[in-house]
Amino acid sequence: MDVQQLRCFLAVAEELHFGRAAERLHLTPSPVSRAVRELERELGAELFVRRYHQVELTAGGTALVGRVRDILRQLDGLKEALDEASGTRVVRVGGTHLCPPAVMDRFLLVAEERFPAHQIAATMAPSAELLPALERGELDAALVHLPLDRSDLDALVVARYRFSAAMRADDPLATASELRLRDLTHRTLTVGPPSPQPLAMNRLHRRLRDAGITSFHEMPGHDAVMLASHVRLSHGLTLTLDPRNGGSARVFDDPAFAVVPLRDDLEFLLGVAWCRSRAGQDEVVRGLIQAVRQEWAAGTLTL
Template structure:
């Protein structure tokens, strides 16, 4: 039983489909099936019940699903922490940042860190960056808060000021401001929960609690595609102030209007890192540099 076999098993167990699992692992279904069968042979038991159109986990497979994720996570942490030790304290800081974070905030974080060391920056959704943080692949990341992992520490950086984006011919377009209650019976679209499940769910729950009844998430996280949806359908969406370099820039078009939301939910951006790595020279340097830049506390964007 080896690491590759466990990764292949877990992908199949999560997808319950060899084709989808193979695509996820960037391989073809035939070698993936062979690897899983080799694992079953090594264990002396079947992990899947293979049907014509679907597969199911056996009791042994269910036990593997319960245990394997933590084993792989610990292996990934060990591998990355060994590489960190080998690279030494003068290595580059590995930073992640949400691709939806306002550029002004990201630039300030990177500039703060690069005063003392080189920084390598990775862009991606908050959920992906958080996974990379826990695996030790990143030293710190700028993501949307809150984070529900007790092993992750966070430094709040900014809170969002929301705007409502709509077509120029919308009945609300001439307003100077809008409250959530004004949107109660309108169709409003938003980013998918997968961007950062906890933060996005809290955002959604607060909007619903304030009376927004027809809020739905779109399957994509591309602000240009959401703008195209608004233009085509007349639905509304939420965006950020354009002066921050946020997503409102896609609405810099005479076909759209954006109006401030007076009672929008609390939504935060922060720097996160693993608590057990706080003594690492690079992690500590990143946190200290950013904390010094944000000495006056969280900004509003």
């Protein structure tokens, strides 16, 4: 067996979906399926029960998940061990590409001030890619959307989103000083796909449905320009942060659009996450988390 087979097995075990596992590994499903089949053949046991659009771990597969995760974590830690021995330990942090730039900049500054003699390497990616990287030991900490559903990860909430409704400037709701979710129940709401952080996005979508919004148009990706174009052409609505937060929300800082604050709290959170077991063993991870706690000791930001 080889490392790639183990990585493919663990990705499928965590995603329970060959397509999502392949996407996470930046591969197509065929080589992932082939690697898992080869591993099963070498071990002489089925690791997954494969059904139409459904994958489940067998008892044997379940027994291997923890051990394979530990093996990969140790392998991925070899370079880190060499860096530490040579005094060139790189502090590796990540951030969701959908968070406001000012929050990511603040997180990076915390890391730079805590470790002034170390190189800080930053990775921007969807939360769904950053979380497995934390588990594999490829990142020391990451700014991600919450909540988490991974037993070895912990997080500190650093920001809470306050959403607004974005629409055309000539929309009937554009003159309101604020809106409630109930004001949107007769409209179609354009939303992004859940893929960047399924747990957080699905919870948001469920909150919207619970408020009585039943008509949704799901965009294929989180492209802010395409989103704004769809809202403009369809006379639709979408959710956004205040454009003053920067980032993708700035696309609605345009006279063609109106951005009206929502009174309802949708409980969408941003936090710094880390691997709990590494925080107990790695001085860099432990020091980084201590610095994050000190930086946000006064409480969470409201964006």
